[in-house]
Amino acid sequence: MAEARFSQRQSQSQVQLMGQSQIQSLEILSMGGDDLREAVYREVQENPALVITKDGAGGNVRLYRGPSDPTRVSSSSLSGQVESDRYQAALEAHADTRLPLQDYLLSQLHVLNLTPVEMGIGERLIGNLDSRGFHILAPASLLSKEKPGEDERALQKLMALVQGLDPPGCCCANTEESLLVQARQRPEAPRLALFLLDGHFDFLNPPSVPSIRRKVQSFLKVQSTLFGAKLDPAWENMSVDEEDVEKALSFIRTLDPFPARDYGTSQTRYVTPDLYVEKLQDDDGSVHEDFGRGIVVQGGCVWQVRLADGEIPSVAISPSFEHYTGTKDAAVVSEGIRKAKNFIRALEDRQDTLLRGACMIVKRQHAFFESGPGKLLPFTHKDLASVLGVHESTVSRMASSKYIQCSWGLFALKYFFVTAVGTEEGGASRDMVKAEIQKILRKYKGEKKLSDQKISDMLSQRGFKVARRTVAKYRSEG
Secondary structure, three states, rough: OOOOOOOOOOOOOOOOOOOOOOOOOOHHHHHHHHHHHHHHHHHHOOOOOOEEEEEEEOOOOOOOOOOOOOOOOOOOOOHHHHHHHHHHHHHHHOOOOOOEEEHHHHHHHOOOOOOOOHHHHHHHHOOEEOOOOOOOOHHHHHHOOOOOOOOOOHHHHHHHHOOOOOOOOOOOOOOOHHHHHHOOOOOOOHHHHHHHOOOOEEEEEEEOOHHHHHHHHHHHHHHHOOOOOOOOOOHOOOOOOHHHHHHHHHHOOOOOOOOOOOOOOOOOOOOOOOOEEEEOOOOOOOOOEEHHHHHEEEEOEEEEEEEEEHHHOOOEEEEHOOOOOOOOHHHHHHHHHHHEEEEHHHHHHHHHHHHHHHHHHHHHHHHHHHOOOOOOOOOOOOHHHHHHOHHHHHHHHHHHEEEEEEEEEEEHHHHOOOOEEOOOOOOOOHHHHHHHHHHHHOOOOOOOOOHHHHHHHHHOOEOOOHHHHHHHHHHHHO
């Protein structure tokens, strides 16, 4: 008998795991003003150690009542008071304040390490879900043939990823597929349950143990006699006695046919600025650049960048809550204060990153803020990340769902990130090329219609190397 040989090998690898506070910081960074406002109120409701001290939309508020509050009539423990406050809040809430499904899924998607192409596909998949969590349009129709990397393989990867987010079973075509997705994520799923959900859903009608058993046995018997037919190896030698059917049926009943039922629906929201940019007078040159105060000096101009702080409620740790220190609820107090400090720190980090990032955008794109559209220079997430000293994905989250107000109007922060188009000078932005095309069209307006190739040739003479297909695309976009 041959002697078995075993070997051991040691290897070292570095794996960076994000803590809960880091995940929370990234989620908050990804939020726009409206979402962040809701998140602040939700956090205050869940954590009595946190209070809103000022709300630009509603003045000064105080959402936590300590023991000195005259409306308090009970001397119960802190944990009991917390539960009482939550119950009272539930009684007073008439509107549907459930977290929208899309918002909840996006908050999970945005903390994953995905490429920009994958993130775009994931966001479109989530935006394509109805109130039940199922597809509205066929997922394949969400792909853009013009974008490299957007193919069936990437689509399937992102669908599987979104299906695995909480709540599991969303991003499916129907209830049958959703139940199968949920079952596959459960290691204790009976093999017979997976069989019934994988293309044999009709065997469950009616949900009678003898009926289901008879249908499954008949199917397996017929499959074994068909010429050329090959049974899936996963179902070979599968036991189908009454006990197995009962277990499978009981397991299937634990799955949720409508995984999105506990979540609200996103409502129409009006876009509000997260940042403002204004030009300052500096006749004597005494103003110095200071990103910490939002001051940008570039091209002989001085710009003031400021956050729309009034839209985000100010929060602090409740003084009344700290009075409980040393009581039997000390552990609850300590945990509440710790979470409150982490949340406040995450808000501060979000505002600091957003302000510094916006200042750098204004500095790079000062020609736009001075002269308007058509003046954007090439600038990518990677460029800004290298300046700020953060990961490229952090910049992507910072730019997500944020808007900046300037003298030229309201623009999404993502508008100012543009890739380069080849020129003799080394690179121009898509914005500049589109502006040049508009100049050509205005100049020859009323004459014979210019072909895309002719415009491409004219751009080449002006130093822009742009293919005919790209000209056609830019003309269609206006």
